[in-house]
Structures are given as structure tokens and as C-alpha cells.
Amino acid sequence: MKLTLKIWRQANTEDQGRFISYSVDDVSSDSSFLEMLDLLNEQLVAKGEEPVAFDHDCREGICGMCSLRINGLAHGPERATTVCQLHMRSFQDGDTITIEPWRAAPFPVVKDLVVDRSSFDAIIQSGGFITARTGSAQDANSILVPKCDADTAMDAAACIGCGACVAACKNASAMLFVAAKAAHLNTLPQGQAEKDRRVLKMVSTMDEAGFGNCTNYGECEAVCPKEISLDFIAKLNRDYGKASIKAFLSGSDE
């Protein structure tokens, strides 16, 4: 295949950035999208030019590192697929493909297609955990978890933290990410003790980081490579509502 690529190049966070066009030849349709970029980069290196920086690691759709907007869509055209699992047979010979980084104020561009997602880590640090000191756990089978709850928790926990949901949202809302983590832990019996505190902390950290509000566009669910459901956002809203009322009644500012 022969392709024209319009790629966002930006030297660093301060740089303005711009699209540059490249052409690549001899792309195998069996290659993955990132292998196609490897090929482009090898061609650039051969000419002594700087290759395009992009994030990736596992290349099997689980680490959440890869993060490209392809022709305007986070992770590209295939449903439930990360960029690293997208293959060139989804494109046609002669296509022009536009490649950009995630675009969202809380994810500043580091270089070219690489963004800084540390705001996601900050949200987890504020409350996305169950406090269980090492060594303090009782026998695992002493906590019974109904299968349907374990399954729901797992559906939510499948989130890979890639940030596509934020990138796809007009408001740059992180609600699907936060809702998935909160639902994972709040659904389990082990997560009950810290449930209220967890949602209040995570939501306030999310707001501080500059993520926008959720106005139910649903784009996040549509691009999520793990098909995390919008239902979890409804659950988060319920849990948050209850926690806020309880906090208000008890006069606590948590």
C-alpha cells in the first residue's frame, strides 16, 4: 500500500505545532497501524530526519499507552480497538490519513503525538483504591462476592486508562474513566467502607485537573476500546449524590 499521512508535529509543550505531510510506500496490509508508523520512522531516520514521537508499549491493546486520533476518531475507525490493534487492512491503498494526538486541555502535548496523562494518576491517587495494608487480609473466601457483582466489577475494571474517552468528548470530560474506577470498587463488598469518600475525592480531583462536565454526548462510550458502558456514569452520579448528602448532613467537608 502507498499512503499519504498528515501528521501533527510539535517539538514540545510550548511549541504551536502543525501538520506535516509524508508519504509511505510498501506498507503491508497485514501490518498494524503502529508498524506502519515504524516504517515511516525508519524512512525518516534514513534521511536523517527526526522520527515522529508516539506512545506505545504492549501493542496488544491492554497497557493503554497508545493514544492516536486517526481521521478525527480516537483510536481510529474500528470499534472496540486500540490503535495498536488496528491493522492496515482497515485502510485502502492511496488513502490520506490524518494523525493527531489526544486533544484535551488536561492532557498537554509532550511532543508530536505524545501527551501527558498524569491527571489520571492524580485522580486514582486521591481515592481510586481500597485501603488494604499488606498482610492484613483475611482468607479470600471469607468475603463472598455474588458472581453478578464480580462480573459487573470486572466490566468496569477492564478500563485501560488510555484517555480516549476524554479525547473524544467535546467537554474533555473524564467521567467515564472516573465512573469505571468508582464502579469497580463500589460494586464489591470490600469497597463499601470507603465508598463515599472515594467518589467525593475522585470527583473533586477530576474537577481540579480541569476536566469538563459530562453532558451526555456518549462519544466516550463509542470510542472506548474496552466498551465501558455509560451506565457506570449513572451509577457514579447516584453514588456521588448520596455521598454529598451524607457529607452535608454530617457537616464533614470530605
Added chain:
Amino acid sequence: MKLDPNIPEGPLPQKWDNHKFDIKLVNPANRRKYNIIVVGSGLAGGAAAATLGELGYNVSCFCYQDSPRRAHSIAAQGGINAAKNYQNDGDSIYRLFYDTIKGGDFRSREANVYRLAQLSVNIIDQCAAQGVPFAREYGGLLANRSFGGAQVSRTFYARGQTGQQLLLGAYSALSRQIGLGQVKMYNRHEMLDLVLIDGHAKGIITRNLVTGEISKHTADAVILATGGFGNAFFLSTNAQGCNVTAAYRAYKRGAGFANPCFTQIHPTCIPQHGDQQSKLTLMSESLRNDGRVWVPKRKEDCPKDPRDIPEGDRDYYLERKYPSFGNLAPRDISSRSAKEVCDEGRGVGPGTRGVYLDFSDAIKRLGRHVIEERYGNLFDMYESITGENAYERPMRIYPALHYTMGGLWVDYNLMSNIPGLFVLGEANFSDHGANRLGASALMQGLADGYFVISHTVANYLAEVGAGSYDPADTAFAQTEAQVRNQIDHLLSIKGARSPRSFHQELGKILWEHCGMARSKESLKTALELIPALRKEFWEDVRVVGQAKDFNQELERAGRVADFLEFAEMMCHDALDRDESCGAHFRTEHQTEEGEAKRNDKKYAYVAVWEYQGEDQPPKLHKEPLSYEEVDFATRSYK
């Protein structure tokens, strides 16, 4: 080099308890006086950093990804073993211990393995308490499955994403400590050297991968949990960034490297599509429970549509050669058999390095919906990668490099021969001998990180005392300067070939000559090819971009430079070990049926290599392995 395994006295089941009582403690009020560096945020590093932070030490944790949650442990699919015996099927700590020793083909240290089996039980408790959503039965109890040919159901799992869920558990515990200020996290930082003061590990030198800044970090103890070195082979199931750099640079500072030739190859991966391939994807081994492996009997049939090849013209070679285990024959045996039939010219698919894994009988017997339920996500993944529908035509699979049993040498305390340098998880050599059982790497990483290191590091810290080093010691500046020099050197060569092209070539050499089957001859060839390639690298590599910038070419160049040296040590080790054992198969040593033939009289030792300087062959030391509890046995999978 002094190699004292420091195995505690007493009967096997009591060693760990006795040891915990005998070793020193650091009292809670004093812990904040100690700084500990943890390099790596995978299961081993993440669990260690979280646990040490909880105990009150000042911890600095490093990873090269943009978040600790992305460490390569995230990719593990199948599950984690534990001797819970929840299924009442005769499992026990002793059985898990014995299976691990036997699986490792009697090349691992008995006392470490026994402790691992003991701690496996606590891991599941810990992870369940953290909210890891393990699979459950309808009654709410934990579900188990049998994995990799084990005769008991002792594997715990979270769908096909066990590694992800365990890592997110460790990551959440770590995040809590970061939020509390007990752990300082350095994302996108790569460790490039280890700093020694008076022979003790007292810090590291890192490169900030965003700004290119080189800096020193000082500590009372350094813990490496930097994962395996499978990417020496270029193509493997590992993540792109997995490297040997941290471990190798510690080796160059005097740490012994143990059994580098023990590398595991996984039989069920998706075959290579061509030269643009950047990694190989593992398909869970569970597929072999229902799929039948075959190739055409005749070469001429290979290009045909497999569905047009009649039963009588197919060779179900595993069922033929190993009637009792059949398609479930162990990893190394299945891998080697696949290579053999492909070497005979009977491989299938593009590049003809592939064999069929056929589900048509299972679909006939059980119905497509059952197969969909069991393996739906794997079939989808296969289709997204190959564009083929495996319900309709047989899958194609081929072995790929997957895991490395070898690693830095450690004693029972997980301390290397450099005092103050501890090594955990896949980066050490300690528990899996010459071959690892499925679902045991996650177990080891978490045992090391949650339950071993907190005790053993305290023993060292209490011995040396707080303020055990001078942060202004010239060793820091000296090591830092050496790191800068290497980077400047790489950038100054301005040759013609990309770092990636060298990596690819090295991978081919290793796969060909030090892969699934090795011989004296092939290893000697590799030992000629590798130094020549390394020489070319240092004369002709082209690293574009700047030192003080986000520069992925420079990152790769540094890693490839280390792989190029490391690969040679690996071949020396494979050459020295003139026997076959576990995953190490020397073609000179096989039974008539083509099985690995061990030589316990001569090779029941851990091979530990010591760095001797540039372009010098490494020096071999031996830690003899003695078995108090079990007798050497030969496995049979007939």
C-alpha cells in the same frame, strides 16, 4: 565473587518463619530515616514500593512508561497460581512446591521455591482484599481453573486479564502511598546506571525521558524489579520497551548474572506476517484444551486451503508423538515439535513458519456457541490481527519468545552479591529453574514484592544503619559522567543504520542460533556474529535527535547497545551448559524420542557470570544446587 545463598537452617517448611524471626527489624519510628529506590512498577516493583511505603520508609519508584499502571505485567492473561486447595482436589503447598521444582527441571533453589509456594496463599487474600475482581462461582466463592497441564485446579483468574487486574491492585496500593507522600513516583524515567559506594549499592543514575535530563538519586538500598530480557530476541511477546538495561548495567558494576540462557518459548503465538512485524502476540495456552495441532503430511499440500486437505493427509504430530498428553504436551515440547515440522518444510501460512490449531472437531462435538463462550475474545483478537475467522478455518500458530527464567543472581533474601542491591520479579533468577510453569510468574512477582522484600530489606538496613552513605560522594558524579559520555558517544557516531535495524538483526541471530534448539556449532556461530554486529553498531549506528529532548531513537539505541553485549553472555552460558534441561535444549543431548536429557552430575548448578571488562568473555561461577527434600526425577510426557 562471593555467592552465599544464605539459606536458613531448619526443615524446609519452617525456614521462612525461622528466618523472619532471626533477621533484624527496623523499628517503626526509624523507618522514615531510610531512603529506598525501587526501579520498576510492575507486579514486583509496584507491590514492593506500595508495601515499603506503607511501612513508613521513604520510597522513590521509577518506570519508563507514562504511568506505573502500564508496566508489562498488565499483559498477562491466563492467571495466577496459589496452593489454596479451594477445589479440594489434593493441592497443597508441598505439591505446588514440587510441581515448580520439577517444572524447572531441577535447576532452581529448593528453599526459595518452597517459600514461594507458602506465600502464594497470602497473595490471593491480599489481592481479594484490594478489590481484584477475580472470577467467582455462583455462590460467591472464588473460581479456579487448571492451567498449563497441572493436575489440580489452582489457578485464579480475572477473565483473560489477570495480569491487568493484579497490576491495577498493586497500582492502586502504590497510588495511595503516592497520594500520602510516602512514595515519590518518577514516570518516564529510565535507570541507566547503578552507583556503588564502598561496594554497596547506594543510588542510581536516570534519564528523564521527556527532557533528557540526567540525574542522580541516592538511597540506602536499591531494588530492581525491571522485568525480563525477552526483547533481546527483537520479536517476543513482551512490550516494546522491555529491556535488559537496568539489570545489565548492574551486572557491569559487579552483580552476578545467573542462567541467562534459560529463556522460555511459548508455543501458541500468532505467526509473523512479514518483516514489518514489531512484536508477537500470545494466544492463551488454554486454546490447546480444545484445538488440535496439525500440519500437512506432505510439503506439497502446505499452500492448499487447510479445509481441502483430507484427514488422511494431516499429521496431528503432537497426538502422534505424545499419545497421553497430545495437544497439551508441555510448552517446550510443543514448541520444538512445531519448529521441527516447519524445518522439514511442512509449515503453513505466509513465511511458512506456522502450524494449524484446528477447532473444527471441538465445534462439531460441543457446538460453536461453547467454543465462542470459552475463547470468543481470543478468536476476535486472532481475527483482528490476521483477518482470518478461526471458527471457519484453522488458526495458525507458531512459538515465540515469552519469558526469561534467568536474571540477576540473588540469595534467599533476594539480595544480589552487591550488598544493598535487591532484585525482584522476572528480573531475578530465583524460582523457576530452567523452565517456568504457567501462571507462576505473577505469583513470584507478588510474593517478592508484597511479602519477601519488606522483611529482607529491613535486615540489610538495620545492619548498615541510617545515613549509611554520603550523598556528596564522588561516586555519584563519576557514574553520572559515564552515563553522559555514553549518550554523547551514541549521538556522535552519525552512521548509516538505525538502532532498530541492529536490533532486528540481533534478534534473528539469537532466534536462529540460541533459540528453541541450540548446539555447540550454532552457539559458536552466534559468538562470532554478535561481536561483529556490535562492532558495526558502534561504528555505524545513526541516532538522530538530541540528548536533551524526548528522543525515542536514543532510548532504543541505549537498550540495543546493552542487548548486543548481553546476547553474547547468553550464548556463553548456553555453550557452557552442555546438557539439555527445561527450556534449554542442546541438540547434542536428547533421548531417542527427542526429549531433553539432563546431566545432573555435571550441571546441577546455577551458572553465575561475572563481568570482566569490555570485549572480555565473562567469568563463570557456580552455585551448586543441593536438594534436601526432593529427588531428581526425569519427566515423562509420553
